[in-house]
Structures are given as C-alpha cells and as structure tokens.
Amino acid sequence: MGRIRSWIKSKADHPVLKNILILVTGTTVSQAVAVVISIFTARLFSPDVFGQMAIYGAITSVIAAIAALRYDMTVVLPESDDEARVIGRLATRSVITVSILTTVLAFVLKDVIIDVWGDEELARWMPFAGLTVFLLAQVTLLQYWYNRKRSYKVIARNRVQQTVGSSGGQLVFGLVGVRSMLGLLFGVMAGHLFAFFWMNSKAKEFREAPGPDAPTMRYVAAKHKKMPLLNLPNALVDAVRTNGIVMIIGTFALGLVGQFNLAWRVLEAPIGLINGAVQQVFFRELADIKPGHMRPLIRITIRKALLLSAIPFGLIYLLSPWLFTFIFGEQWDLAGDIARALTPWLALQLVTSPISTVFVVTSKQHWMLAFALVFAAAPLTWLVFSPLAFIDTLTVLGFMMAVLLVINLVMADRAGADFDSKAIEA
Structure with missing residues (x-):
C-alpha cells in the first residue's frame, strides 16, 4: 500500500491521473x-x-x-x-x-x-x-x-x-x-x-x-453519421448482452434474477465507478492524442489495471459465498455463489472498460462492432442452451467472458498500433 500511495503522490500532477483522481x-x-x-x-x-x-x-x-x-x-x-x-x-x-x-x-x-x-x-x-x-x-x-x-x-x-x-x-x-x-x-x-x-x-x-x-x-x-451507423449498433449489442442475461434469467424465476442482480450490483458498483471515471478522462485524452503515442498509453493503462484488479478480485472469489449471506441475510444464499462465478468476468471488465473508447478515436468502430456481436451472442446462447445447473452455468460463463475480454485487449492494442503507424508514414 505504501508503494501505491507513493506512486499516486508522485503522479498527482500528471493531468490524466489528476482528472481520474x-x-x-x-x-x-x-x-x-x-x-x-x-x-x-x-x-x-x-x-x-x-x-x-x-x-x-x-x-x-x-x-x-x-x-x-x-x-x-x-x-x-x-x-x-x-x-x-x-x-x-x-x-x-x-x-x-x-x-x-x-x-x-x-x-x-x-x-x-x-x-x-x-x-x-x-x-x-x-x-x-x-x-x-x-x-x-x-x-x-x-x-x-x-x-x-x-x-x-x-x-x-x-x-x-x-x-x-x-x-x-x-x-x-x-x-x-x-x-x-x-x-x-x-x-x-x-x-x-x-x-x-x-x-x-x-x-x-x-x-x-x-x-x-x-x-x-x-x-x-x-x-x-458513423456514430449511429457503426457505434450505435455496437452500443445496442453491448446493452442487449449485459441486460439480456438478466432478461433470460428472469424468464425462469424472478427470485433467481433477484439473486443474480444483487450479486452483480454489489460487485459492479465500485467497478463501474472506477471504470466510468477512467473511461471519461481516457476518452478525452485520446481525442487529443497524436499518432505515435497511442499504443504506449494503451499498454500502460492495461498493466496498471491488471495490478489494480488482482488482489480485490482474488479476495472476492474466496470470500463471497460466506460474505453475502452474512451481510444481506439468509434469503440471499445464492448471491454469494453467483458473485464467485462472475469474478473472472468482472476482473477483466475492470481492465478493458477504460480503453473501450480506443475504437472510436481510431475509427475502428467496425472492429468493436464485430467483437460486440460475438461478446453478446456467446453468453446469451450459453444461458439458453446450457445443460448444466444454474451455478455451474454461470461459472463457465464467467471464464468464457474473461477469455473474450483478453481478445478485446489484443484488438485494442492493434488499433493503437495502426493509429501510431500514421506517424511513421508521415
């Protein structure tokens, strides 16, 4: 913790980090x-x-x-x-x-x-x-x-x-x-x-x-016009993917989706807050960045996000089944198991979300749209056709989505490289 505080203090005057903070x-x-x-x-x-x-x-x-x-x-x-x-x-x-x-x-x-x-x-x-x-x-x-x-x-x-x-x-x-x-x-x-x-x-x-x-x-x-033509379908697919999971679970039982939603809200709330803050600032800085500097910024963001997510998500994976019933009551017995199943997915989401706007700034929305279609279809298809029990189905889902997000990181890195190549051509 001492090293983290020292790093934050040393970088406090950096405009990007200052705005994030x-x-x-x-x-x-x-x-x-x-x-x-x-x-x-x-x-x-x-x-x-x-x-x-x-x-x-x-x-x-x-x-x-x-x-x-x-x-x-x-x-x-x-x-x-x-x-x-x-x-x-x-x-x-x-x-x-x-x-x-x-x-x-x-x-x-x-x-x-x-x-x-x-x-x-x-x-x-x-x-x-x-x-x-x-x-x-x-x-x-x-x-x-x-x-x-x-x-x-x-x-x-x-x-x-x-x-x-x-x-x-x-x-x-x-x-x-x-x-x-x-x-x-x-x-x-x-x-x-x-x-x-x-x-x-x-x-x-x-x-x-x-x-x-x-x-x-x-x-x-x-x-x-690229925003409604390319970015809008991407946003729609992403929204359907996240919320479609809730809608599909709800067709089985509203109580079950209530358990899922509590686990998701509790874990995603602080993650969403950090992601939203970093993404807002990161997008603004990317809008002004010159060719030759994009890829280094992407890579350092990924590395720091991975370090940030390792310890808290490790603890979530170990403690959530016990912690949810202790804090929220016995009626929420499934929420802790659901939280554990979702951990790999949410950990990688913390890493990928801040750099998601890279595809807009680099005019690679069509890349993100193609990825979003797969990223939406995979979980919804798995939920509909899974032969496993509910918790086992969510466990596979969590790891499957984590793997797909790793692919997304590779795509973002490549988009940054293509953008930076303009500096070489110039």
Missing part, C-alpha cells in the same frame, strides 16, 4: 454508502421484488443506451462549442422521441410483458420506462458535455447524487412500508430526477443558442 476521490465513500443501504433494503424487499425491478432496469437500460443515437458521445469531439451544442440538440430530440415511443409501447405490449415474465405488477409499472429512459439518456449527454469542458468535479458529484439518491430513496420507501416494486421504482426515480435537475441547472453554457456560424443539425448528423 478527481472523479474517483470522494465517490468511493458514496458507493460504500450505497452498499451499506443495500444491506437494509435487501431485508426490506424480497428477491422476487428485486427481480421485478431488475427486469425493468434491464429494459430501460437497453433503450437508454441507444436513445441519443450515440450523438451524445459525439459532443466531446468537435473543436467548436457551437457545433457541440448543435449535436447536443440533435441528441436531445432523439432522446425525447425514443422516450415517448417507449411509454406508448409499454401500454401496447402489456400482455406480452405478462406472457414473457409472468408478472402483472411489472407490466403495470412499465409505462414509467419512458421517463426513466429520458432521465438516464439526458444525464449521460450532459456528462459528455462536462467531459468536453473537463469539468470532472461536476461529473463526480452527479455520480454521487445518482447513486446515493436512488439507494436512499429505496430505503425510505421500504421503511414507510412500500415494499413492492413501486417502492424500488420510485426510490430510483427520485435519485434520477434530483441528479438530472441539478446537472441541468449547471449546464447554462450548454443550453446557450449556437452562434450564427454554427453548422445545421442536418450537417452535423451527416458529418458524424
């Missing part, structure tokens, strides 16, 4: 608070109720991932703030349209939802999905704007608000006796609403009207 500092505490709150909510709400909310969250996450047609991510790239504002308006229009369609479809497909997951309460509250999609997608858009402006403190604070607000809201509803899906849903919505309105109130510069020389919306849509 801004996003990570303080938010670790908020994630700890969220985990502590989940100890109580796990005793207030049953696995079946968490299963209902997991299906709702999976559906809205898939839709939110594509609601802006990936133009939200494009806000970081232009040199001109006016062009970025026009892109933001284009993304917002797309989000509003998709959100309205989501609500309409939730009413129209009510019987389909009941047939697939066998739960009328889930179908009853699905129309709120449109509002959830809007909040999730717009907050992501605003985060990319603040990423563009290097306002990492605002992004960090917003992540805290979303995490603590949603978890705290669920606890409040549980304590006052609303221990159905409605309690979990309204708790999450309260956190999202507060985070959205706070962040939007700070984005006055983003809401300014573009200048007279700003490009038209049609122009920026055509200029950045």
Whole structure:
C-alpha cells in the first residue's frame, strides 16, 4: 500500500491521473454508502421484488443506451462549442422521441410483458420506462458535455447524487412500508430526477443558442453519421448482452434474477465507478492524442489495471459465498455463489472498460462492432442452451467472458498500433 500511495503522490500532477483522481476521490465513500443501504433494503424487499425491478432496469437500460443515437458521445469531439451544442440538440430530440415511443409501447405490449415474465405488477409499472429512459439518456449527454469542458468535479458529484439518491430513496420507501416494486421504482426515480435537475441547472453554457456560424443539425448528423451507423449498433449489442442475461434469467424465476442482480450490483458498483471515471478522462485524452503515442498509453493503462484488479478480485472469489449471506441475510444464499462465478468476468471488465473508447478515436468502430456481436451472442446462447445447473452455468460463463475480454485487449492494442503507424508514414 505504501508503494501505491507513493506512486499516486508522485503522479498527482500528471493531468490524466489528476482528472481520474478527481472523479474517483470522494465517490468511493458514496458507493460504500450505497452498499451499506443495500444491506437494509435487501431485508426490506424480497428477491422476487428485486427481480421485478431488475427486469425493468434491464429494459430501460437497453433503450437508454441507444436513445441519443450515440450523438451524445459525439459532443466531446468537435473543436467548436457551437457545433457541440448543435449535436447536443440533435441528441436531445432523439432522446425525447425514443422516450415517448417507449411509454406508448409499454401500454401496447402489456400482455406480452405478462406472457414473457409472468408478472402483472411489472407490466403495470412499465409505462414509467419512458421517463426513466429520458432521465438516464439526458444525464449521460450532459456528462459528455462536462467531459468536453473537463469539468470532472461536476461529473463526480452527479455520480454521487445518482447513486446515493436512488439507494436512499429505496430505503425510505421500504421503511414507510412500500415494499413492492413501486417502492424500488420510485426510490430510483427520485435519485434520477434530483441528479438530472441539478446537472441541468449547471449546464447554462450548454443550453446557450449556437452562434450564427454554427453548422445545421442536418450537417452535423451527416458529418458524424458513423456514430449511429457503426457505434450505435455496437452500443445496442453491448446493452442487449449485459441486460439480456438478466432478461433470460428472469424468464425462469424472478427470485433467481433477484439473486443474480444483487450479486452483480454489489460487485459492479465500485467497478463501474472506477471504470466510468477512467473511461471519461481516457476518452478525452485520446481525442487529443497524436499518432505515435497511442499504443504506449494503451499498454500502460492495461498493466496498471491488471495490478489494480488482482488482489480485490482474488479476495472476492474466496470470500463471497460466506460474505453475502452474512451481510444481506439468509434469503440471499445464492448471491454469494453467483458473485464467485462472475469474478473472472468482472476482473477483466475492470481492465478493458477504460480503453473501450480506443475504437472510436481510431475509427475502428467496425472492429468493436464485430467483437460486440460475438461478446453478446456467446453468453446469451450459453444461458439458453446450457445443460448444466444454474451455478455451474454461470461459472463457465464467467471464464468464457474473461477469455473474450483478453481478445478485446489484443484488438485494442492493434488499433493503437495502426493509429501510431500514421506517424511513421508521415
């Protein structure tokens, strides 16, 4: 630990690391608070109720991932703030349209939802999905704007608000006796609403009207057409892969998906926080990097991420079966075994996630799309056709996904090498 502290101190003035530390500092505490709150909510709400909310969250996450047609991510790239504002308006229009369609479809497909997951309460509250999609997608858009402006403190604070607000809201509803899906849903919505309105109130510069020389919306849509044509399918496939697992498990039993979701949330929450912080900063720096420097940055990021993940994930693998029942209660007996099965996958996810934007910056989105198709098809196919028991199936799944992520690292390294070759040709 002494060597790690020394390294951090010695590098504190490095702009990339400094920005990463801004996003990570303080938010670790908020994630700890969220985990502590989940100890109580796990005793207030049953696995079946968490299963209902997991299906709702999976559906809205898939839709939110594509609601802006990936133009939200494009806000970081232009040199001109006016062009970025026009892109933001284009993304917002797309989000509003998709959100309205989501609500309409939730009413129209009510019987389909009941047939697939066998739960009328889930179908009853699905129309709120449109509002959830809007909040999730717009907050992501605003985060990319603040990423563009290097306002990492605002992004960090917003992540805290979303995490603590949603978890705290669920606890409040549980304590006052609303221990159905409605309690979990309204708790999450309260956190999202507060985070959205706070962040939007700070984005006055983003809401300014573009200048007279700003490009038209049609122009920026055509200029950045690779985002909806190539990056959007990649984002959709990735979202379906992650959330499709939850949806498939939910068709067997909502209680089972509740167990899975608790294990995933507890393990993925701090990982997602670190990944989100590193990825935001890494993407911004990659957008400015010159040929000849890409591959070294990728390789040093991979090495440090591997070192960062080794010890904590080793402990998770050893202790999780005992730890989950001790902390969350006997009704969550399967969650610990599920956490152990997922460990290899999540460990490699910590390594690959920060460099995933390499394929956007190097215009290799088609590489990532091809990989994403395999990465999505493999787990979903295995879950549907596995002849093994549930935990054994997840154990194989964890190692299978880890191997695929190693392949992804090799691809990222190659993309960096191709980008750097431009310096040699010049």
